[in-house]
Amino acid sequence: MTSTKKYIWGTSPFAKRLSEEIKLVANTNLTVIISGESGTGKEHVANTIHRHSPRQSKQIVAVDCGSISEKLFESELFGHEAGSFTGATRDKTGLFELANHGTLFLDEITNLSYANQAKLLRALQERKIRKVGGKKSIEVDIRLIAATNSNIRNAIAKGIFREDLYHRLNEFNIDIRPLRNRKDDIPSFIDSFIEEANADLFKNVKSIDKKALDKLIAFPWPGNLRELRNVIRRSVLVARNESITQECLPAYLDLSLKSENGKNGYPLLNGKGLEDVLHKTEKNIIENTLQSTHYDLDRTSDLLKIHKRTLYKKMKRHGIRWQRNT
Ligand SMILES: Nc1ncnc2c1ncn2[C@@H]1O[C@H](COP(=O)(O)OP(=O)(O)OP(=O)(O)O)[C@@H](O)[C@H]1O
Numbered sequence: 101m102t103s104t105k106k107y108i109w110g111t112s113p114f115a116k117r118l119s120e121e122i123k124l125v126a127n128t129n130l131t132v133i134i135s136g137e138s139g140t141g142k143e144h145v146a147n148t149i150h151r152h153s154p155r156q157s158k159q160i161v162a163v164d165c166g167s168i169s170e171k172l173f174e175s176e177l178f179g180h181e182a183g184s185f186t187g188a189t190r191d192k193t194g195l196f197e198l199a200n201h202g203t204l205f206l207d208e209i210t211n212l213s214y215a216n217q218a219k220l221l222r223a224l225q226e227r228k229i230r231k232v233g234g235k236k237s238i239e240v241d242i243r244l245i246a247a248t249n250s251n252i253r254n255a256i257a258k259g260i261f262r263e264d265l266y267h268r269l270n271e272f273n274i275d276i277r278p279l280r281n282r283k284d285d286i287p288s289f290i291d292s293f294i295e296e297a298n299a300d301l302f303k304n305v306k307s308i309d310k311k312a313l314d315k316l317i318a319f320p321w322p323g324n325l326r327e328l329r330n331v332i333r334r335s336v337l338v339a340r341n342e343s344i345t346q347e348c349l350p351a352y353l354d355l356s357l358k359s360e361n362g363k364n365g366y367p368l369l370n371g372k373g374l375e376d377v378l379h380k381t382e383k384n385i386i387e388n389t390l391q392s393t394h395y396d397l398d399r400t401s402d403l404l405k406i407h408k409r410t411l412y413k414k415m416k417r418h419g420i421r422w423q424r425n426t
């Protein structure tokens with residue numbers, strides 16, 4: 101399951117610190133919490149830590165904590181014995197055991213229910229698991245990496261994440277900045293994504309012209325590296341010659357607020373009233389974010405930090421229609 105994708109280290113002071121942290125912690129057995137907005141590269145960093153660690157010859161097993169049902173949590177993580185519950189027709193090895201001597205990557209850790217957090221904490225403290233329906237404890241030797249795109253401290257304050265589990269996990273913290281706050285790294289990511297897209301799409305794009313590059317640097321990238329990578333792949337595909345020009349870039353980048361902003365970064369009134377401008381600005385932000393997430397409503401509401409129901413209401417008010425797979 102280890103990603104074979106190349107890790108681009110970047111050149112900004114932040115990128116240098118991040119790469120030092122990755123290499124430093126990779127050599128240890130410390131549990132790591134990686135935090136960062138969606139698409140900033142949390143999973144990629146987790147894979148890179150594993151690949152640089154003494155456990156590299158073993159597996160890194162990823163667990164999407166948000167998608168494991170409340171009921172099946174124990175069985176998925178710790179395994180079960182045949183006949184232990186209806187539907188358990190044969191023995192099952194859990195993800196903890198699969199990751200033995202390797203790394204267990206717990207993605208979206210704050211999505212775990214409070215009850216399952218307690219079960220996880222127990223397993224981490226004891227480094228032993230017991231299969232559902234099993235009698236004996238099995239010792240496991242795993243290195244744990246957890247990721248979250250929400251603020252764990254807020255989740256603790258709200259009482260939805262256990263503080264004891266947080267301290268158990270937080271032996272080392274890596275916080276990945278959003279792409280808009282590390283713009284110096286954009287050119288090196290672009291070069292590498294072009295190279296990757298050339299190989300995948302059998303193209304021979306060699307560069308990006310200045311105007312196109314400036315546009316990509318100015319864009320706020322709500323979907324972070326994932327969005328930049330998608331934009332580059334698409335641009336490489338449509339490029340007719342060896343350089344990516346503005347025409348190759350998706351039109352939605354032009355909808356960016358930038359075109360309507362004054363020098364100080366605020367939207368210009370242009371003779372309109374405040375309410376009109378705010379309304380238009382909100383519509384633009386929602387549309388841009390929807391396009392950057394490919395109309396994934398969960399991710400869009402996460403990025404906008406509003407409830408999904410509020411997003412629906414706003415989309416309706418602005419006449420924005422949901423589209424599939426754009
Ligand atoms: N340093 C990097 N070098 C090259 N590619 C990267 C790097 N960081 C991220 N990427 C690419 O960006 C995309 C998003 O990365 P990843 O899936 O790791 O993000 P994430 O933070 O886990 O996102 P999410 O919160 O949505 O799960 C992937 O295609 C990944 O390969």
Ligand SMILES: [Mg+2]
Pocket residue numbers: 142143207
């Ligand atoms: Mg991820």
